Amino acid sequence: MSELLKVEHLHKEFDKNVVIKDMDLTVKKGEVVVIIGPSGCGKSTFLRCLNGLEEIQGGSITVDGSLVEPKKKDIIKIRQKVGMVFQSYELFPHKTVLDNIILAPMKVQKRNKAEVTKEALELLEKVGLSEKKNFYPRQLSGGQKQRVAIVRALCMHPEVLLFDEVTAALDPEMVHEVLETMIELAKSGSTMLIVTHEMAFARAIADRIVFLDQGEIVEETDKVKEFFDHPQTERAQKFLKTFTFDE
Ligand code: ADP
Ligand code: MG
Numbered sequence: 001m002s003e004l005l006k007v008e009h010l011h012k013e014f015d016k017n018v019v020i021k022d023m024d025l026t027v028k029k030g031e032v033v034v035i036i037g038p039s040g041c042g043k044s045t046f047l048r049c050l051n052g053l054e055e056i057q058g059g060s061i062t063v064d065g066s067l068v069e070p071k072k073k074d075i076i077k078i079r080q081k082v083g084m085v086f087q088s089y090e091l092f093p094h095k096t097v098l099d100n101i102i103l104a105p106m107k108v109q110k111r112n113k114a115e116v117t118k119e120a121l122e123l124l125e126k127v128g129l130s131e132k133k134n135f136y137p138r139q140l141s142g143g144q145k146q147r148v149a150i151v152r153a154l155c156m157h158p159e160v161l162l163f164d165e166v167t168a169a170l171d172p173e174m175v176h177e178v179l180e181t182m183i184e185l186a187k188s189g190s191t192m193l194i195v196t197h198e199m200a201f202a203r204a205i206a207d208r209i210v211f212l213d214q215g216e217i218v219e220e221t222d223k224v225k226e227f228f229d230h231p232q233t234e235r236a237q238k239f240l241k242t243f244t245f246d247e
Contacts (some may be wrong), residue, residue: 002192004029011058012042012049012215019045021215022059027160032192033208037212038239041188043195045084046212047162050193052078062065076108083158087165089149091137094209097124098133101152109156115157123151127181134137143174146179154185161185163194197244203228211236 005027012020019042027033035043047054048054050061052068052075061068063081091100101120105111124130127147137145146166153161163182167175179201186192186205196202202209202224209227211219219236231237 002029004031005026005193006062007050007059008061010046010049010056010060010061012045012056019215020049020056023215023217025210025217025220027191027193029159029191030189032186032190032194032205032207033210034194034196034206034208035204035210035212036199036239038198038211041212042215043212044164047084047164047193047195051082051084051159052163053084080109081159082154082162083153083160084162084164085146085147085149085153085154085166085167087140089137089145091145091149091152093137095097096134096136097148100137100148104152105155120151122187123154124148126184127151128177136245141174142170143177144172146170146178150178150181155180160191160193161197163192165195165197167196167198197243199228199240211239211240213239 003026005024008023008219010020010023021087024044035046037043045054047199050055050068052070055070063078066074066081068078068080095103100118102113104114106113121133123131127150129144129147132140132144140148167178170178176200177197182194183205194205206224208220208222209224210217213235219227219231219233228240231240
């Protein structure tokens with residue numbers, strides 16, 4: 001497997017408040033990396049850096065060989081390689097489900113409407129939302145909106161998909177349908193970086209776990225089950241104790 005994403009010595013601060021400290025991370029094509037850690041430890045900021053949404057103060061990020069530099073013109077190219085799904089969906093309220101999905105592939109990637117529409121409908125079918133194609137976001141449940149947001153990201157054919165707590169705002173009964181969609185994506189070979197507080201899901205989907213605390217990787221392992229059963233560091237042990245497991 002080849003390296004798709006490479007982060008070296010990443011340093012990020014907000015007004016001298018250091019949020020990411022000298023971080024290194026490499027993700028291979030097809031890998032699913034789950035990032036966990038306490039609130040405020042820098043998970044969202046890290047994902048935002050990868051997507052070029054944040055300026056960085058040190059180190060480098062490369063995606064498929066291209067440097068991510070927020071100020072450069074080719075940030076649009078990076079955003080096409082790195083898709084991101086947020087907790088808050090960020091769908092356009094005045095556009096239908098289908099229009100939300102086909103907008104960026106047509107405008108940014110200059111793809112043909114008929115071709116993009118065909119793909120969008122196939123993806124909607126896969127997530128069980130074909131019949132909602134002409135609905136507006138406000139007519140959908142949270143779980144449905146989130147699946148539309150995932151389809152919208154997929155339709156851009158990104159090399160890497162970033163997920164930032166995408167189920168955190170959902171009612172419990174809707175969490176499952178979104179997690180199922182992500183598990184299907186992982187099975188189909190998508191490269192994914194996932195921030196989540198759903199520990200059973202993390203355990204099921206992760207090829208590798210990265211435990212972050214105060215802007216640093218404290219523990220990183222591809223022995224996922226061992227990590228959850230016997231975390232090596234005291235900080236990870238303490239963090240995991242705050243979750244109850246059904247299993
Ligand atoms: P997490 O996603 O792990 O909860 P965040 O990445 O959101 O953590 O935040 C990490 C730290 O960076 C926090 O201390 C937060 O207050 C700070 N931070 C995040 N975004 C900003 C911002 N735009 N301006 C200033 N500080 C920020
Ligand atoms: Mg966050």
